[in-house]
Structure formats: structure tokens, C-alpha cells
Amino acid sequence: KAGVTQTPRYLIKTRGQQVTLSCSPISGHRSVSWYQQTPGQGLQFLFEYFSETQRNKGNFPGRFSGRQFSNSRSEMNVSTLELGDSALYLCASSSRTQGFYEQYFGPGTRLTVT
Amino acid sequence: SQELEQSPQSLIVQEGKNLTINCTSSKTLYGLYWYKQKYGEGLIFLMMLQKGGEEKSHEKITAKLDEKKQQSSLHITASQPSHAGIYLCGADGGAQKLVFGQGTRLTINP
Numbered sequence: 659k660a661g662v663t664q665t666p667r668y669l670i671k672t673r674g675q676q677v678t679l680s681c682s683p684i685s686g687h688r689s690v691s692w693y694q695q696t697p698g699q700g701l702q703f704l705f706e707y708f709s710e711t712q713r714n715k716g717n718f719p720g721r722f723s724g725r726q727f728s729n730s731r732s733e734m735n736v737s738t739l740e741l742g743d744s745a746l747y748l749c750a751s752s753s754r755t756q757g758f759y760e761q762y763f764g765p766g767t768r769l770t771v772t
Numbered sequence: 773s774q775e776l777e778q779s780p781q782s783l784i785v786q787e788g789k790n791l792t793i794n795c796t797s798s799k800t801l802y803g804l805y806w807y808k809q810k811y812g813e814g815l816i817f818l819m820m821l822q823k824g825g826e827e828k829s830h831e832k833i834t835a836k837l838d839e840k841k842q843q844s845s846l847h848i849t850a851s852q853p854s855h856a857g858i859y860l861c862g863a864d865g866g867a868q869k870l871v872f873g874q875g876t877r878l879t880i881n882p
Contacts, residue, residue, distance in 0.1 A: 662814070664814075691869065691870075693870075700872060700873075700874045700875065701860065701862075701870075701872040703865070703869040703870065703871070706869060714869055716869065746812065748814055748815065750815075750870075760805075760817060760820055761805075761817070761870060762817055763807070763814040763815040763816075763817075764814050765813055765814040766812070766813065766814050768812065
């Protein structure tokens with residue numbers, strides 16, 4: 659099976675712009691989660707989608723949003739970019755609906771805001 | 773909220789030596805994941821431990837879960853350059869989210 663894919667891998671944006679990142683989960687996985695990784699804060703949970711519904715959201719401002727399509731592919735959007743949004747954005751997919759489960763991560767999108 | 777603390781934060785060992793990384797939770801651990809990350813890349817799933825006392829091995833890496841101590845350890849035997857990277861422990865933070873430790877950066881010197 660192909661792994662989790664994320665596009666683009668690298669992105670440079672200017673403060674105030676918006677950006678959309680894409681994640682394609684492992685075939686058959688219906689849960690997609692997004693994480694932000696920075697040197698200072700480490701890995702932090704953004705949100706999780708299952709069957710096109712957001713089930714949980716982390717402690718991030720409303721500028722961060724996401725969605726999931728019927729084929730389980732997911733996008734996350736960040737509007738009005740700030741310098742502090744520079745980070746590695748990781749998505750993970752899982753086949754389980756609930757409970758203790760394995761999450762498989764993609765290679766990430768490195769976002770740089772200038 | 774649950775917090776995970778890893779120790780040490782950074783580790784430099786000579787190739788062929790054994791090493792241990794610890795992950796301590798602020799709350800009861802009902803399960804724990806170990807991941808490895810190459811710099812700037814995604815996380816590679818290593819192991820998942822679900823029960824207290826459980827021990828799993830993959831190649832030269834062994835992980836144990838001690839529920840009473842709210843702790844997990846990752847042990848690498850006869851380290852190799854391919855083991856270099858950042859090791860992260862993660863725990864179920866509820867509501868389909870993972871909470872991670874800050875990571876342990878492992879360097880293997882030839």
C-alpha cells in the first residue's frame with residue numbers, strides 16, 4: 659500500500675497570505691489528523707477528521723481550518739499567515755474509528771512564512 | 773491535560789553501544805506509541821504498547837510499558853548509524869488525538 663502523501667513538500671509564503679495544504683491518507687483509512695511541529699512547541703494536534711466530519715480540534719486560532727472529502731483526502735487552510743505559522747505540518751491517517759490505534763504519518767509540508 | 777516528558781533530550785553514543793530513552797507521563801498511561809523522525813521529515817511508526825508490563829521488539833529496538841510508574845522505555849542494542857534520528861513517544865490524549873513528548877535526538881558516532 660502506498661503511504662500517506664502530502665503536497666506540496668515545501669512552501670514559502672508572505673505574511674498575510676493564505677495557504678492550503680493537502681493530505682492523501684493510506685487507502686482505506688478514513689481518519690485523518692493534522693499536527694503542527696515547531697522547535698519551540700514540538701508536535702501539537704490541530705484537528706482530526708473522520709468521514710468528512712471534524713471530530714476534534716486542538717487549541718489553535720480560527721485561522722486554521724480544514725476539511726475532508728468523500729475519498730478521505732484532507733486539506734488544511736491557514737489564512738492571514740503570521741511569521742509564527744512557519745512550521746512542519748504533518749498529517750496522519752488511521753483505519754480505526756475509535757480507541758487505541760496506529761497513526762501513520764506523511765512526510766510533512768515545510769511552510770516558511772516571510 | 774496529559775504531558776509526556778522524555779529523557780534525555782539529546783544523546784550521543786558510539787556505534788555498537790546500547791542506549792535507553794525514557795518517556796514519563798503526567799497521567800496514567802493506557803497505551804503508548806514510539807515514533808522515529810529523521811530531521812525535517814515525517815514520523816515513522818516503531819511500536820505501540822497497550823498493556824502494563826508489555827514489551828515489544830523490532831530488530832534491535834525494544835520498548836517496555838510500566839503503567840505503575842507511568843513510564844515507557846525504548847532500548848537500542850548495538851546501535852548503528854541507521855538508528856540516528858529523533859525518537860518521540862506519544863500517548864492517547866483522548867478524542868482521537870495524540871500527545872507527544874518533546875523528542876530525544878540520538879546521534880551515533882562511528
